[in-house]
Amino acid sequence: MAPQNDSPPLLEVRNLSIEFPTRRGTLVAVDDISLHIDQGEVLGVVGESGAGKSLTGNAIIGLLEHPGRIASGEILLNGKRIDNLSYEQMRRIRGRDIGAVFQDPLTSLNPLYTVSRQLVETIKVHTDLDTGAARARALELLEAVGIPAAKERLSSYPHEFSGGMRQRVVIALALAAEPRLIIADEPTTALDVSIQAQIIALLKRLCAERGTAVMLVTHDMGVIAETADRVAVMYAGRVVETGPVASVIQNAHHPYTSGLMGSIPHMKHGVNRLTQIDGAMPRLNAIPQGCAFNPRCEKVFDRCRKERPELISIEQNEVACWLYQSDVGGVS
Amino acid sequence: AEEFRWAGQGDPSSMDPHAAAVGTNLSFLGNIYDGLMRRGRDMSLQPSLALSWAPVGSDGWRFNLRQGVTFHDGASFTADDVLFSFERATGEGSDVGTWFASIDHAEVVDDFTIDFITKQPNPLFPNEIANWMIMDRDWAEANGATSASKEEPNFSRFNTNGTGPFKLESRQADVRTVLVANDGWWDTAEHNVTRATYTPIGTDATRIAALLSGEVDFVNPIPLQDVARVNGAGGFSVIEGVETRVIMLGMEHQNDTLHDSNVTGVNPMKDVRVRQAVYHAIDIDSIIENVMRGQALPAGLLISPGANGFKDEFNTRLPYDPDRSRQLLADAGYPDGFSLLFRCPNDRYINDEAICQAITAMLAQVGIQANLQTITVSNYWPLLREDDFDMYLLGWSPGGSLDASHPMRFLMHTPDPEKRLGSWNFGKFSNATIDSLVPQIVSEVDAGRRQDMIDQVHGIMRDEVAYVPLHVQPLVWAKSDNVELTQRPDNFFNLYWVRVN
Amino acid sequence: MTDTNTRLLYRIYDSDIGYSFRKSRIAVAATIVTLIYFLAAIFAPLVAPTNPYDLASLNLSDAFTPPAWVEGGSSKFLIGADDQGRDLLSAIIFGARMSLLVGFASTFLAFVIGVSVGLVAGFRGGMVDAILMRIADIQLSFPAILVALLIDGVARSVMPSDMHDTIALWVLIFSIGISGWVNFARTVRGSCMVERGKEYVQAARVIGIKSTTIMVRHLLPNVMGPVLVIATIQLAVAILLEAALSFLGVGMPLTKPSLGTLINTGQNFLYSGEWWITIFPGVALAILVLAVNLVGDWMRDALNPKLR
Amino acid sequence: MIAFAVRRFIQAIVVLLAVSLIAFVMFKYVGDPISQMVGPETPIDQREALREQLGLNDPVPLQFMHYLGDVVQGNFGRSFRTGLAVDRVLLERIPATLELAIVAVLYAVVAGIPMGVYSGLYPDRWLSKFFQTVSLIGISLPTFFVGVILIYIFGPTLNLLPTFGRGEVVHIGFWSTGLLTVSGLKSIILPAFTLGMFQLTLIMRLVRSEMLEVLRTDYIKFARARGLSNRAVNFGHALKNTLVPVITVIGLQLGQVIAFAIITEAVFQWPGMGLLFLQAIQFADVPVMSTYLLVVAVFFVAINLVVDLLYYVIDPRLRLDRAVAQGG
Amino acid sequence: MSDAPVIGPAMTKSGTLMRVEGLKRYFDVSPPLLNRWFEGRPRQILKAVDDATFDVERGKTLSLVGESGCGKSTVARCLVGLHKPTGGKIEFDDIVVTASGTDHFAQVRHRMQMIFQDPFASLNPRWRVFNIVAEPIRAFGLIDAGVALTRRVHELLDLVGLTAEDGKKYPHEFSGGQRQRISIARALASNPEFLICDEPTSALDVSVQAQILNLMRDLQDEFGLTYLFISHDLSVVYHMSDSVGVMYLGRIVEIRSAAEFFAGPLHPYSQLLLETIPSLENIGVARAPLAGEVPNPLSPPTGCAFHPRCPFANDRCRSERPSLREVNGGLAACHGVEENRISETQQL
């Protein structure tokens, strides 16, 4: 679903690479990836642990941690580059244009300040509201994220909330300045199963109401399936497949994606042996030449070991796999 | 209004003049209290509260007292106060009782005359009580300070009422004591000090820094090595003198075995040859030059030049002669030497620890391995009293009497607690002749006969090597050039000789 | 065997820590300096020009010889002689030996006590932990220097006095060691509480491994990281504390001087121009402590995953 | 809150009891007080009588009970050496030590925290490295050595500052302060600098490493993600979170400072408790020593109490009860 | 013992291997004494496991599911002796392991083993893999050190898909999935018949999870192992179990054969749990999230603990605690099911 009109996508990531200089050379953690998110769209980013999902998210809000750095590529918000802004310029964008929700609600809130203080502080940074008005707005936000008895809970400290409640507060904080994009990095992994659904539903509802786009980083395919409009599957720092959610899930092209789908235990498929992808994702310092997935791939052939595949459009999806490169023709 | 500030090593432990017969206290309190007599700059006895004194009858001394003297609180001074001070000084808790060992009783003759009746003739009595200070009976009784005892809350430990040139203005023990001039003093003041502040500073370096940075006008003592520095600093000068204190080595004379030695079952020190060997092993000139920085006199006697009974011809030392020393040891049966426990204070005498170290090294060169143990003085005396040593370092000053008999009574006479004799003779040196001579010397009035007996004792002392005298300790004071003051050989410092310009 | 050894050495060399070590010039320099001190201390009798303990060899007339390059100096006494005519360089080497001995032994003592207490408290928890930690609290309310002064004072009065100098070393080691165990105990306890909840400990318990074995074989190696850092810091602290005690007059005796004792004696000659007697031991001490601290500092950063 | 206070109080009492027991038992065996109390000439029988009279021959537990009883009544006995009531002597000395300790810690805090924050925020700048280096030297130099050298430099050589004592003091009630006179202020500079140097280093290093750690936490990252200004993040969020451990250490250090003042006081002849204690040790002045110990312990306990309360103010998590925190 | 069988005895017997009756494990989490005195706070007992009764069939897998904090791990720990049960009886192969007075645990200890959740924390980072795997063998004295031991460890490593060479490495040199394999090798080292697996894959990526789950099933088939499998992921449970027990706040609320359970759970909580499983089929269809918060286990609701979140709760549910009753071949603790208010077919 590439943008049909002329206006640029809300967010566009072009050929982004992120690297870590180490003593044994530079590790490329995110390797030349491109993504885009449209207004109000939910982009799911899935992939195994270490695939580079969080780094991508952090790079977008300009919070890459030292010594990680953007090696190349551009990040554009509404067509304007934001990857080369100064700290101060970027600060204005953070919270106001791009909000963030991190994985662990236990540690995302400053334990020493009340919830209201943290909310008011955030609201005041981005708006002209005075303290009173900011408090009123804070209360509205808490009510919006479904905190019961929000008025009383305003002056509570983070530790007085349960995990689910805390994540609601975090979402409220991320939405405080009505950003147009939220980067949600595994917002539910630390939460209980029964709460996860609540939080995802909340996030989805709020963003839909406000027309906020979401980049939802997760490794839970189920969450993606029910939430995302489009999916990007990452493997070893690269996007291997991207496309509309239904198409990626039901009609995966990349051997990794299809393997991934197969390895998820399905309730409705009977108790069969799970499809398994042998081996593990390579470490950054040992990413194989060519297609990073080639050592684990059942359909590997020579070219995979030598050349790196680029994303090409196959049906609704874009896939980075030599199988679908028409000039050579795959094994299939 | 002249302010004078000075610093010393330690603080007087009490403001009670009878509480401790310690130089620090007596020297300091001498500014507040007067005695019947006082010592002049040359140590000569001079009238103070007593105008004159003379033997009365065969066994006594009569003191004619000064009239018109008042205590700081305005009360007038009479013979009764002297009697009271005598009772107090010989009473419980007093540390100065030994000064009156020869006194049987005192009799007030009239308001300004008092007799002290001795048990037997004591020609030295006035000398012995030169540091005795007179207190006011009424004041003491009114304030419950009739005894010098330490443990009760004793008013006199923190308050004074003397007749002396200075009054106690304020006192913070161990921190600072302030004196102000007594305008009503009976003597005409030689000093021009109106206010004097004393600060004890324990650390040598800090004390000297205080002088050099102008925070005090006078310090006592300064380390020997800093003499040149003070003299060279400009605006400061060092006053050096010879103290009456003789530094010596004591040895174990009686025990049959040593405390810590590789020879067991025998006490080599009982052999006079061994004691001589120790004597010959010591290069006193090197010690004086290097440790004492040339500022001490070698000593051959236990008294210093100037003391009553001192004779130069007896003041010669056995020469430094390590070979002879080794020979003597071999003769005595210790060709390979032996080891012993050598005790030494580390904060009592000038450079005591360094002296002992040097001696240890010198003894090692002739084969005597001294196991040197240095310790703070407050723990040192108990060890000596417990006989826990083989050899030790001691310094002796003949107190107020400045007489040759003083060290004889304390250091040479066989220990006799009854008669309070030999009480510092830790090595239990014992010689019958000396024991019989000492009482005679003490009571002999005829100077010639007395000197003969003293010489006899000194002869025995040296032949027997009862002690190994080392040197006479120097006095090293330092002052800023704008003050004039007088150093007395007994290391007493008198404010009434101070002039601030 | 040598093969495994070299492989181990290579592994250490090649590890992250080895790398961060090689990269930090300061750490390398500090380690070299520390090593030099150690070697000099261990081989003092071979390294030092003279034996400063041999009193018979001292000559009082050598006293106060200034350093060789100063006027009046003698090549016999490279950095001068002290007030007893002792070669200062030898005295410093032997003094460093004493300081290091006291430092090491007391740190080891503190280590043994602290780690044992910490292990037991952290592993057992509950009452045992509460009691041990209260004891640690009480110990903490006696600052190290007080503890050391106290123990020293007590030892001196309880022991027969002619043993003072003989036991001075042990008393110092004991008193400094005792005053330093709490840090070890607290750290170990903290790490232990974290570690004992980890599943590898439970896995060991499931197969019925005895508690003491678990503590020693499983927990101990895993809590050693921070302990090493503390040990280095404690070593520096112990050396300084020993020097301070010597300054207060309860340290090593003059006949077996440590660096602190040397400074303390030398201090008396600062004003009289014989500065070398105190300055050189002072500088020697400062460099030693600095080097140890630098090593500790580097180790703290290198071993702290949160900081790298 | 009450329970918290009571628990703290009981702990304090236990600590104090333990301290007094240790103090008492230890000092029971230090030196021989009698030989300090009487002159060297006093005969044995008088010594024995005094020993009996002072209760030094009673069984030890009885002596301890007596001691405790006295302490509770505010009677700490009399100094063997000076005969003064110990509480009075110590009370006289407390202001000197406290002023020294507080000035030292204040200086350490005032200089140490900004230095630590700076080098935590900008670990790679040369000034941070400079601070780091200087601070390491600060903890590597023996205090007494520094003191001696400082005296040498500022006293006789430059003649700038007083080198001993407190200078003029002003009495306000029982308190004597040197902070109100010029000479008093000048006098405190060198000793406070010497004493505080070590603390400064500690505080600086601690703040730095805490800062580095806090800056890596999620809530700081999240605060940045919310678009808060650098200032608000660094000082509003990060610094406050570093304060909890820093306050503990400062609290503990104040106790340490009071004890380490012994050395500084000895070098600068500062008329505080430490000097008194040192003299007391030398003279085996048991009452002074044990009371000093008690006083230090009381300070320590009091400081700890204050620190705990400060925690309580700073860190809301502590206001919550353990069980509830777990259950939620 | 060098001729010890390479693999545990393949159990041919059938029947109950582990029988748990009325298992209780309480924790005293009372506030400190002083708080109780001064703030009038009561003693607080956390009933982590309350009255759990179940059997595990030989060679079969029983799964326990439930939200975080419902007591799954506590059950597991009681079984392997990490916790001493507060009450109840545990029988292993007809040996009473825990009952008042008797303790035959040492007898059966080597016959059961545990696999833990966190592959990063469950291996001692300072030990070589060889020693980690050999530890149980040594602890139980199964094989004397030497060649036999080495051979045995290599066999075990091989069994879980690692190589003998891997034994020389340290855990940090392995990926999460490989570490979990090492855990399994260690667990198999003492030839156990019964393996307790506490969320063995929840820390792993799905692709790796599949490897581990497959391996576990292979091992079960090969050696007739019995599993108690703990998970909060119902799709994994579905894949692994023969029967399923659902826990809520320390109690077992439903226990049935897996087939029946997944065909139609009885207890409303089970139904809700099943609902929350994200499905890859229903793309874009939001799950109906289970409302409400996980209750505080310290003050569990009266009556049926689930009633505040239960759409079918009535007054009886609020006041009377249901006990496990036989329903349709399984057991369920629900008044609604008992009263037929809720049928298994009724979907929410």
Ligand SMILES: Nc1ncnc2c1ncn2[C@@H]1O[C@H](COP(=O)(O)OP(=O)(O)OP(=O)(O)O)[C@@H](O)[C@H]1O
């Ligand atoms: N500071 C760093 N130094 C070196 N490598 C790093 C650093 N931070 C991250 N990486 C590496 O970058 C890669 C991508 O990390 P990232 O956090 O983006 O993964 P992720 O996809 O978010 O995984 P997860 O699902 O575990 O959160 C990982 O291999 C990680 O090891």
Ligand SMILES: Nc1ncnc2c1ncn2[C@@H]1O[C@H](COP(=O)(O)OP(=O)(O)OP(=O)(O)O)[C@@H](O)[C@H]1O
């Ligand atoms: N040692 C303990 N002391 C006190 N409470 C405990 C202890 N261990 C567990 N609990 C409590 O017992 C309850 C059950 O814990 P348990 O670990 O068995 O839950 P679980 O079902 O395994 O949860 P999870 O899915 O998070 O692992 C929880 O409320 C927990 O807080």
Ligand SMILES: [Mg+2]
């Ligand atoms: Mg991530």
Ligand SMILES: [Mg+2]
């Ligand atoms: Mg669990």
